[in-house]
Structure formats: C-alpha cells, structure tokens
Amino acid sequence: MHNVISTTPILICAIPAALAVVTYPLARLWRPLGAALAVLGLAATTALAVPMLVDTARGQVYTSLHRELRADSLSSLLVVLIGVVGVVALLYSIPYITHRRITNAAGRDITDRRVASFYALCLLFIATMFWACLTNNIIMLYIAVEASTIASGLLVAFYWDKHSLEAGYKYLMLLTVGIAFALFGSVLLYATAAPLFPRAGGIHALLISDLATVAGRIPSGMALLIMAFFIVGFGTKAGLAPFHPWLPDAHAEAPSPVSALLSGVMIKTAIYALARVMTIFFPVGAYHPVAMFLIVIGAFTMLLDAIMIMAQDDLKRMLAYSSVSQMGYIAMGLGLVGIGLGGEVGYLGGYGSVFHIVNHAISKAVLFLAVGAVLYATAGRSMDHLRGLAKSMPATAVCFFIAALAIAGVPPFSGFWSKLTLYFAGAEAHLWWAVGIAIGSSLLTLAAFVRAGYKVFWSDGDASVAVTPAKRVPLTMLVPMAALTSLVIVFGVYPKLLFPLLDPAAKMLAHIP
Numbered sequence: 397m398h399n400v401i402s403t404t405p406i407l408i409c410a411i412p413a414a415l416a417v418v419t420y421p422l423a424r425l426w427r428p429l430g431a432a433l434a435v436l437g438l439a440a441t442t443a444l445a446v447p448m449l450v451d452t453a454r455g456q457v458y459t460s461l462h463r464e465l466r467a468d469s470l471s472s473l474l475v476v477l478i479g480v481v482g483v484v485a486l487l488y489s490i491p492y493i494t495h496r497r498i499t500n501a502a503g504r505d506i507t508d509r510r511v512a513s514f515y516a517l518c519l520l521f522i523a524t525m526f527w528a529c530l531t532n533n534i535i536m537l538y539i540a541v542e543a544s545t546i547a548s549g550l551l552v553a554f555y556w557d558k559h560s561l562e563a564g565y566k567y568l569m570l571l572t573v574g575i576a577f578a579l580f581g582s583v584l585l586y587a588t589a590a591p592l593f594p595r596a597g598g599i600h601a602l603l604i605s606d607l608a609t610v611a612g613r614i615p616s617g618m619a620l621l622i623m624a625f626f627i628v629g630f631g632t633k634a635g636l637a638p639f640h641p642w643l644p645d646a647h648a649e650a651p652s653p654v655s656a657l658l659s660g661v662m663i664k665t666a667i668y669a670l671a672r673v674m675t676i677f678f679p680v681g682a683y684h685p686v687a688m689f690l691i692v693i694g695a696f697t698m699l700l701d702a703i704m705i706m707a708q709d710d711l712k713r714m715l716a717y718s719s720v721s722q723m724g725y726i727a728m729g730l731g732l733v734g735i736g737l738g739g740e741v742g743y744l745g746g747y748g749s750v751f752h753i754v755n756h757a758i759s760k761a762v763l764f765l766a767v768g769a770v771l772y773a774t775a776g777r778s779m780d781h782l783r784g785l786a787k788s789m790p791a792t793a794v795c796f797f798i799a800a801l802a803i804a805g806v807p808p809f810s811g812f813w814s815k816l817t818l819y820f821a822g823a824e825a826h827l828w829w830a831v832g833i834a835i836g837s838s839l840l841t842l843a844a845f846v847r848a849g850y851k852v853f854w855s856d857g858d859a860s861v862a863v864t865p866a867k868r869v870p871l872t873m874l875v876p877m878a879a880l881t882s883l884v885i886v887f888g889v890y891p892k893l894l895f896p897l898l899d900p901a902a903k904m905l906a907h908i909p
Contacts, residue, residue, distance in 0.1 A: 402458045404448050405465035405530045408475060409523060411441045416519035423512035434515040435486045438522065442479030449476050453900050459532075463603055466532035469900035470750065474529040474661075474668050477754060481660045481761050482522045484876040488765055489514070489653040491870045495772050514554060514651075521547040521657065525665045533602050534582045534673070541578065541633060541669055545571045548662060552650045563649035570642040571633060578629025581622045581673070588614050588622070604672055612680045619677055623686050626673045627693070633666035635720045636727055637697040647716035652768025655712060659719040660761035664753050667726050671733075671749075671905065678734040679907055687734025690727050695833045698724030702837035705844040711767045711777045714848060715760065718803060721837060722756045725749075725818055728830060732821045733905050741825045742906035748817035750901045754894065755802060755810045755887065758880050762799035765877040766792050769869045770852065779851045786853035791874050793853040795881045800849055802884045804842035810887035 415437040423430020448458055449472040458467040467475070493514055524547055528540035545568065553564025590601035592610040600606040611619070632639035643663075647655045674690070677683050701721035708714035729752065732745025767777060769792045776782055786793040802809035805816070815838060822831040887894060903909070 398455060399457050399459055400451070401460070402448075403460060404444060405458055405460045405467050408441055408445055408448075409465070409527045409530060411444075412438055412519045412523040412526065416516045416523065419519060420512050420516040423515055424509065427511055430512055430515050431486070431490050434519055435483060435490075438479060438486060438519065439483050441526075442476060442483060445472065445475045445479055448472050449897065453897050455900070463605065464533055464536070465530045466605060467530055469897070469904055470668070470671075471529045473750065473754070473897055473901055474664065475526055477757050478522060478525050478529070478661045478665070481657065481757055481880075482518070484761065484765075484880055485653040485656045485660075486515070486518060488656075488768070488873050488876045489518075489651070490872050492653060492768055492772055492873055493651060510554065510556070514551070517547055517551050517554075518654070518657070521551060521662075525661060528665050529668060532604050534585060534604055534607065535602060537604070537669055537672070538575070538579045538582045538629075541630070541666060542572070542575050544662060544665065545575065545633070548654070548658060551654045552646045552658075554651055554654065555649070560649040563645040567642050567646040574632025574639055575629050577625045577632070578669075581625030581629060584618065584625065585614075585622050585673075585676075588618050604676065608676045608679065611677050616682060619680075619683065620686065623674065623677060623683070626670060627690070630666050630670035630673070631693070631727075633663065634670060634727075635663045635666075635723050636693055637700050637720060637724070640697075640701070640720045643720055644713050644716040647719070647764075648710060648712040652712075652764050652771060655715070655768075656761040656764040659715065659764060660757040663719065663723060664726075664757055667723060667730070667753070670727075671730055674730065674734065675905060675907075678737050684735050687731045690731030690734065691827065691830055692731075694724040694726070694728030694731060695830050696724070697721065697727060698837040699833050702840040702844075705841060708844075709779050711770070711779060711848065711852070712764070714844065715763050715767065718763075718841060718844075719756075719760055721841060722752070722760070722803065724837070725752050725815065725834060726756075728834065729818050729821065730905075732818075732825060732827075736821070736825060736906070738907050741821055743902055743908055744817055744821035744824060746902035746905035747898055748814050748821055750898050750905070751814035751817060751891075751894065752811070754898075755814045755884075758883050758887075759799040759802040759809075759811060762795055762877055762880045762884065763803070765873070765880070766796040766799065769873055769877065772873065773869055779848055782852045783855050784853070789853070789869065791878065792869065793849070795877050796853065797849050798881050798884055800845035801842075802888065804845055805838045806842065808885075808888045810884050810891065812888060813891045 419430045452469045452472040524544035549568040552567050553560045586601050593600045635643045698721045701717045704717040726749045729745040729749030733742045736742035802811035805811045
C-alpha cells in the first residue's frame with residue numbers, strides 16, 4: 397500500500413458538520429433554503445469521496461493529521477455508501493418530513509422549527525458516521541460511534557409524541573450502556589499495547605493500523621477480555637442478538653428517511669467498527685474460537701429475527717427485525733474471515749460480508765422509503781389495515797417487491813450474490829450447520845415479505861379498518877426510491893461492476909496481499 401497525505405478525509409468529516417451549523421438558522425428563515433443546502437452539500441461531499449474510493453481500490457491509503465484519519469479500500473467504500481444513502485434520504489425527506497403535523501403540549505404547530513432541526517441533525521448524524529469510518533484512533537472510534545448515537549437519538553424522537561419519545565429514550569439508554577463496553581475495550585487495548593511500543597508508545601498504541609503489529613504480544617487473557625468488550629459494545633450498536641432490543645422501536649417510531657439511515661448505514665458503521673478492531677487480533681491464530689463465536693452469534697441473530705419477522709403486523713417493525721437478521725449474515729462472514737485468514741475461506745467471507753453491507757444498505761433503504769410512501773399516502777402501516785394499494789401506488793409496490801426479493805436473496809437481484817458468496821464460504825469451511833441456518837433464515841424472510849407485500853399491495857380482501865390513499869406521492873419521494881431500486885437490479889444482473897471495489901476490501905480484511 398502507498399500512503400498519500402491528503403486533506404480529503406478532513407473535508408469529508410468537516411463539510412457536513414459545518415453545514416449542520418449553517419443549515420439550522422437558514423432553514424428557520426426559509427425552509428427550502430435549508431433543505432437545498434443540506435442535499436447539495438452532502439452530494440458535493442459524496443462526490444469528493446468518489447475519487448478517494450477509486451484511488452484506495454488501487455492500493456493507495458489516504459492519511460491526514462499524522463495518520464489520525466486514514467482511508468483505505470474498506471473505509472472509503474463505507475463513506476461513499478453513507479453519502480449515497482444520505483443524499484437519497486435527505487431528498488426524499490423534503491416533502492415527507494412535513495406530512496405529519498407536529499404540535500407542542502399547547503397544541504401549537506411547531507413543524508417549521510422542528511424541520512429546521514431535522515436537516516441539521518441529519519447532517520451531524522452523517523458527519524459522525526463519516527468520522528467513525530475514517531478515524532484511525534481507537535479512542536476516537538468509540539467517541540465517533542457514540543456521537544452518532546446522540547445525533548440519531550434526537551432524530552428517533554423527532555415527532556416528540558409519547559411513542560417517539562419512549563423509543564428515543566430506550567434507544568439512547570440501551571445504546572449508551574452497550575457502547576460503553578467498547579470504551580472499556582478501547583482503554584484496555586491502549587493500556588496493554590502502549591508498553592509494547594519501544595518509542596512514542598502512547599501515540600502508536602492509539603492508532604488502529606499500528607496496533608496489529610503488537611497484537612501477538614498482548615497476553616491472551618487480556619486479549620480475550622478486550623474482544624469480548626468489543627463484541628458487546630459494537631455488537632449492540634450493530635443490532636446483533638441478543639443486544640438488539642432497541643432496534644425495533646427506534647426504526648418504527650423514527651421518520652422513514654431516518655429509518656433508512658439507521659438501517660441502511662448506521663448499523664453498518666457499527667459492524668465496520670467491529671471488523672476494524674477484531675481484525676487487529678485475527679492474525680494471531682490462537683483466537684480462532686473467538687471467530688467461531690462470531691459465526692454462532694451471526695447464526696443465532698439471523699434465525700431468531702427471521703422468526704420474529706413472521707409475527708409482525710407493523711410494516712416498519714417487520715423491516716426492523718429484518719435488519720437485525722441481515723446483520724447476522726455480515727457477522728457470520730466476519731467470523732469466517734477470522735477462521736480462514738489468508739486463505740479462500742477468509743477471502744470469500746470478507747467478500748460476502750462487504751458485498752452484503754452494500755446490498756443490504758441499498759435494499760433496506762428502498763424498503764423503508766417504500767413504507768414511508770405508504771405512510772405518506774394512507775397514514776397507516778398495519779398489514780391488517782391496508783389492502784390493494786398497488787392499484788393506486790404501482791411504483792411503490794414494484795420498488796417494495798424488488799427490494800424485498802433482494803433482501804431474501806432471490807436471483808437475479810443483488811442480495812442473491814452476496815448471500816451465495818457467504819454460503820460458499822461456510823461450505824468451504826465445512827460449517828454446514830451455519831449454511832443451513834443461513835438458507836433457512838432467507839426462506840423465512842422471503843415468506844414474510846411475500847406475505848406482507850401481497851396483503852398490502854395486491855390483496856383485495858376486507859381489511860379490519862379501511863385505509864385508502866389520500867395523498868399522491870410526489871416525485872421527490874418516488875425518484876430517489878426508484879434510483880436505489882435500479883441499483884438493486886443493476887448490481888444483481890451485473891455483479892462484476894462492484895468487483896473492483898469489493899475485491900481490495902475483502903483482501904484487506906482477509907490479509908491477502
């Protein structure tokens with residue numbers, strides 16, 4: 397790898413953070429100005445990250461601030477993914493966020509004031525995720541992930557009613573307590589590693605890229621404790637079972653564009669953080685049981701929440717449990733990296749995990765935006781209360797089904813290829829029980845989504861409460877949803893398009909030159 401000193405990582409973190417400060421007062425003065433600044437500013441930041449992604453895929457590494465910020469092929473891919481989903485969510489939110497009247501305790505309409513804070517908080521939320529992906533400092537990694545919790549917690553409670561406030565409180569409480577374990581792991585790792593560096597140990601022991609060089613000299617008992625803290629801490633934020641109870645309420649009560657960000661990219665940022673810290677220790681062959689433990693957690697997560705999906709009537713809660721289940725596949729791939737490091741199993745596990753991060757981010761964003769369109773038109777999200785919406789919302793119905801089939805791993809859509817890669821990795825490692833659970837979970841997911849889609853969009857049966865579309869969904873909501881849906885199709889029909897970006901990230905995870 398060739399290091400390049402660049403200001404690009406600094407700008408990617410700083411631009412949306414600065415825009416968050418500027419957007420709030422401008423949106424208070426004139427709402428369209430704040431929305432335009434947020435969308436265009438984030439689009440420009442994402443465009444700035446694209447050349448960095450191309451360069452890092454070719455083997456370069458961008459560094460800034462004496463390597464405090466570092467962008468390689470994996471982190472650059474996450475940054476661009478966050479930017480794309482963020483731009484789509486912000487554009488979608490322009491008509492959506494005002495469809496529900498927000499009032500204070502006195503019944504006074506406070507929508508304008510709340511909308512101004514919405515764009516500022518979204519930009520701050522996205523800036524913290526950029527920071528988490530680009531930081532090379534083990535303590536700053538925890539701080540960035542925790543900062544994204546605070547910013548997104550205020551978005552979860554955005555509607556400021558009983559249910560959203562309860563969900564926001566539960567979200568902040570459980571995640572703050574859970575992520576505290578990541579802080580314990582980070583502090584222990586630094587304290588243990590610092591004496592192992594001959595010079596300026598305090599500096600090098602903070603840098604994730606340097607910690608791997610001394611991982612083999614850390615006492616095994618301490619290393620196991622550190623990894624346990626990281627799995628609990630970042631696993632809570634990633635929504636891995638059994639640390640996931642915050643997720644269904646948060647996704648259900650947040651505005652749909654925020655749900656798309658939470659499920660599409662926030663939990664991916666957490667699993668990225670987990671991958672970063674676990675791959676510090678994976679090259680030490682003594683920790684294969686920890687990698688196997690990740691596979692067990694992944695299998696448990698995907699199966700438990702695939703079953704929970706079947707019991708849901710609320711569309712958004714169903715999508716939330718589906719997000720938990722899909723994170724199990726990514727955790728399983730990360731575990732396969734650990735047990736097959738440097739070989740075919742590790743490469744396939746890494747490739748499948750990174751590919752599924754991309755596929756799930758896009759597909760789940762589409763699903764939440766599609767359900768948001770249903771909410772916009774009908775104000776309902778119960779499967780028992782919705783019938784035959786395909787007649788009045790054909791574009792939404794098509795987007796929903798395509799994304800649902802991709803999530804379930806049905807060809808020719810993109811999710812099929814990432815899941816198939818993980819199946820091959822598990823089979824190559826002779827973990828047939830894990831492959832069987834993964835396939836069974838996909839079948840349960842497919843059954844749940846087909847049931848939901850049929851009841852909501854195509855069923856003509858009598859609903860317990862008739863809900864008919866009252867609003868026409870605007871193009872500024874349909875176009876972003878359709879754009880992401882087209883990516884689901886394109887990446888499914890032509891999966892090799894992503895190979896130049898996924899291959900170096902997978903090799904880096906699996907420590908393959």
